[in-house]
Every structure is written in structure tokens, then in C-alpha cells.
Amino acid sequence: MGTRSAAYTLKLTSLHDYYQRLLHGTQPIPSGFDMANTVKYFSQTLLSLLKEVRESPLEMIKSQTFDGERMALYPNLDYKQLYNALTQLIDVVSLVHIGLAAFGQALLQCLACLMPFLEHDLLDNMPYLTASSISVLPVELHQEIVNYLCFYILPFTITRKNIDETENYASQSISAVIMMVFQYSSNPAHHCQLLECLMALKPGVVKDILCVVAYGTAPARASAAKLLFYYWPTFNQNLFDRRAVLMKFANDLAPFVCQRDSCPNAGNAEAGKVCYDHRISITFAAESPPPLYLCIECANEIHREHPNQTFNDILHPMQQVSMVCENKECFDARISFIEIVETIYIDVFNDS
Structure with missing residues (x-):
């Protein structure tokens, strides 16, 4: 020692x-x-x-x-x-x-x-x-930064429980995280990946998006406003042409691939399972931090060797976002609030 x-x-x-x-x-x-x-x-x-x-x-x-x-x-x-x-x-x-x-x-x-x-x-x-x-690393690492955030950092920080049951600082800083990524990455796929990860981890992340719309830099505000109405359907479909927004975010997200060192389809097989056992992770991916993200084939193979291990499903990118609200109990009485937010969106969208 x-x-x-x-x-x-x-x-x-x-x-x-x-x-x-x-x-x-x-x-x-x-x-x-x-x-x-x-x-x-x-x-x-x-x-x-x-x-x-x-x-x-x-x-x-x-x-x-x-x-x-x-x-x-x-x-x-x-x-x-x-x-x-x-x-x-x-x-x-x-x-x-x-x-x-x-x-x-x-x-x-x-x-x-x-x-x-x-x-x-x-x-x-x-x-x-x-x-x-x-903000300081080269563009070719932007995808890596977003991957590390979404798969290794955010799942273990913003959901942490404080002793006093209050919201932790990591969760409170999410609007700043969104603002940073939206400002320095010009790839809409990175913005979508980050936001979809946050939607799965943090309730009310729409408030962070609104914070970016209100206080962010011009590029961050524009992207945040577009994503707001990409993921949260509008009540008034005729207020603006949403198809333009859909086209801007139609880029396919880069798949997060299997991290196993001896994966037979290394570099091509999309990860579909995750194992949170750190010893399994380090055994099968010697240079990768835990947890271990695996394709289905590798997960099944490791599970046969270690039947007591649990392999959880991981979040995949959303394939399609509805043009309208799908909540059957959605009431037009709330339209006044939405119209206010949409007015903010239109101003930012036109500026961009």
C-alpha cells in the first residue's frame, strides 16, 4: 500500500x-x-x-x-x-x-x-x-462529453438523495448544464440526447428548459425553445409551422455502443442493457468506468456465466414525437399559459 x-x-x-x-x-x-x-x-x-x-x-x-x-x-x-x-x-x-x-x-x-x-x-x-x-475540448469530443454525461455522470448525481431530503446542487445546476451544451455544441442530436436523458431522470425538467429560454445565450435560447415545442406538444397547432422544428431535429442520434472489450461486433452493436455491478464491469471492460453497457448478445453471454447478475434495459432515443398532446384529459382551459410560452418561442425562433 x-x-x-x-x-x-x-x-x-x-x-x-x-x-x-x-x-x-x-x-x-x-x-x-x-x-x-x-x-x-x-x-x-x-x-x-x-x-x-x-x-x-x-x-x-x-x-x-x-x-x-x-x-x-x-x-x-x-x-x-x-x-x-x-x-x-x-x-x-x-x-x-x-x-x-x-x-x-x-x-x-x-x-x-x-x-x-x-x-x-x-x-x-x-x-x-x-x-x-x-467549451475547451475539440469538437470531435462533443459526442463523448454528452455520452459521459448521459451514461456515467447524470444518472448517479442528479437523483442523489440529500440527508435533509432537499434537491441536491447537481439537480439544481441542470439548467446551467443544458445551457453549456446547447451553446457550445451545434449538433441538434447532442441536444436531443441530453434532454431525453434528463427527462428520464428529473421531473419538471421543462422548468430548466424555460430557464435557458429566459436567461441563456442566443444559441442556447434558440435550441431550448425549439426543443420545448419538439417534446412538449402545443395546444394550438396553427400558431406556427411545427414541421420546420421537426426537420431541424430529425438527425439520428449516434448510438451508444457495447463497451465489452471482447464484443464480437465491437464498435457497431448498440448497447441495450446495463449492469451496475462494478466488478463485472471492470472484468469485461478493463478500461471503462462502471456501469457496464452491453449489447443484447454480450449481455446474454455474460448472464449465462453469471446468472445471479441483473441486466437492466437502457433508455433508447425517442423515435417519434407526437404533433399534438396525447393526454385524453387535456383541457383547453390551460391554453392561456401555453400561448404565453409559445409567444416566447416565436420570438426566439424568429431571432434564430
């Missing part, structure tokens, strides 16, 4: 050194590849520590009540300093000119691996921290 702790501390020092050299322009400037290799060390270390845990940290992370018990499962390493070091690197990552994509990929992976090791306040900040990376 002493050797592991010493190596961990030494690598932390390297991260701080990268930050200082980038911040002050000290030669030699570290490349993204050098930084990525160091960050990958932490990902592998965290996964190896997690594999030794017999309890279920992914279940314990759902409630603040179990935070003390969950943190006691791990060796006494400075996880908070690792979080702070990664946060600092995000602040200066725009100064990296070589290997930025490699570093960005390693950074996202490490953030997801670090999640089970974080205390309450740092966990609450994970959604916004991950989303904020979209």
Missing part, C-alpha cells in the same frame, strides 16, 4: 507540474499525450481499487446517507486533490496545442472513474464540471 500511495502522490505532483507549466508558459510545454498518459494512470488505479471492493458503491452513491460508509471502503488516498488537479487542467487546457483530443478523452474517462470516490460536495459539481469541458 505504501508503494501505491507513493506512486499516486508522485503522479499528482506531475499533474500540478503540468498545470504550472501551462499556466506560466514554462518550457518544455507538456503535450496532451504526456498529460493523457498520466491521467490514464489514475483511471487504472481507481478501477483497480474499485475492483477490490465487495460492496456496491454505485448503489451507495445514490444517497448521501451512505457517503461515510462508501468512503470507508477505499484506501486513504487523496481523491479530492486528484479532482482539484483535473479541474485546474480544464482551466488551462486551451493552452495545449498537441494531443488535445487524447488528453480530453483521458480526462473524461478519469472523471467518470473518480465518481465513486468523491464526497458529497464534489459529486454535486460533477455534472457542471463535465459539461463545462465542452
Whole structure:
């Protein structure tokens, strides 16, 4: 354990050194590849520590009540300093000119691996921290950022229960997360994927959308307003031509593929099941953070080897959104509120 702790501390020092050299322009400037290799060390270390845990940290992370018990499962390493070091690197990552994509990929992976090791306040900040990376990482990583948010970060943060039963900060920050992604990603498919994930996790997410419409930047407001009337049908179909909105969001979402290392259809098989057992996850996907997302074929194969494991269905993209409200008890008496919101939409839509 002493050797592991010493190596961990030494690598932390390297991260701080990268930050200082980038911040002050000290030669030699570290490349993204050098930084990525160091960050990958932490990902592998965290996964190896997690594999030794017999309890279920992914279940314990759902409630603040179990935070003390969950943190006691791990060796006494400075996880908070690792979080702070990664946060600092995000602040200066725009100064990296070589290997930025490699570093960005390693950074996202490490953030997801670090999640089970974080205390309450740092966990609450994970959604916004991950989303904020979209402002500095290259466009080719935008899909990865949205995937990490939807599959590894948001499901374990915004649904967490506080001890006092109040809404946690992660949930309160969702409007900022939406605003960040909508502003820096120009791909409507990313916007749809994020919003569909949030609709499954957070009741009343429409309030966050309205917040973005009211206070967001122009690109974020335009996208939020269009999505508002894409997913929430209007009472007055003649108020505007909704087909134009449908066309803008007709892009197919990029499928999230099976994460198993030995998947026979690697890179092509869409994930349809998820296993929350961290040991199963690390066994079959050695470099991926838990949980483990699997195609149907791989899930069935692993289930035959481990019949006691549970494999849950995952949310797939909505294939079609109705043009009108399908609630049979829908009353026109509520139309006044909708017309007010639609007026906001029309103003933003025309501006865009």
C-alpha cells in the first residue's frame, strides 16, 4: 500500500507540474499525450481499487446517507486533490496545442472513474464540471462529453438523495448544464440526447428548459425553445409551422455502443442493457468506468456465466414525437399559459 500511495502522490505532483507549466508558459510545454498518459494512470488505479471492493458503491452513491460508509471502503488516498488537479487542467487546457483530443478523452474517462470516490460536495459539481469541458475540448469530443454525461455522470448525481431530503446542487445546476451544451455544441442530436436523458431522470425538467429560454445565450435560447415545442406538444397547432422544428431535429442520434472489450461486433452493436455491478464491469471492460453497457448478445453471454447478475434495459432515443398532446384529459382551459410560452418561442425562433 505504501508503494501505491507513493506512486499516486508522485503522479499528482506531475499533474500540478503540468498545470504550472501551462499556466506560466514554462518550457518544455507538456503535450496532451504526456498529460493523457498520466491521467490514464489514475483511471487504472481507481478501477483497480474499485475492483477490490465487495460492496456496491454505485448503489451507495445514490444517497448521501451512505457517503461515510462508501468512503470507508477505499484506501486513504487523496481523491479530492486528484479532482482539484483535473479541474485546474480544464482551466488551462486551451493552452495545449498537441494531443488535445487524447488528453480530453483521458480526462473524461478519469472523471467518470473518480465518481465513486468523491464526497458529497464534489459529486454535486460533477455534472457542471463535465459539461463545462465542452467549451475547451475539440469538437470531435462533443459526442463523448454528452455520452459521459448521459451514461456515467447524470444518472448517479442528479437523483442523489440529500440527508435533509432537499434537491441536491447537481439537480439544481441542470439548467446551467443544458445551457453549456446547447451553446457550445451545434449538433441538434447532442441536444436531443441530453434532454431525453434528463427527462428520464428529473421531473419538471421543462422548468430548466424555460430557464435557458429566459436567461441563456442566443444559441442556447434558440435550441431550448425549439426543443420545448419538439417534446412538449402545443395546444394550438396553427400558431406556427411545427414541421420546420421537426426537420431541424430529425438527425439520428449516434448510438451508444457495447463497451465489452471482447464484443464480437465491437464498435457497431448498440448497447441495450446495463449492469451496475462494478466488478463485472471492470472484468469485461478493463478500461471503462462502471456501469457496464452491453449489447443484447454480450449481455446474454455474460448472464449465462453469471446468472445471479441483473441486466437492466437502457433508455433508447425517442423515435417519434407526437404533433399534438396525447393526454385524453387535456383541457383547453390551460391554453392561456401555453400561448404565453409559445409567444416566447416565436420570438426566439424568429431571432434564430
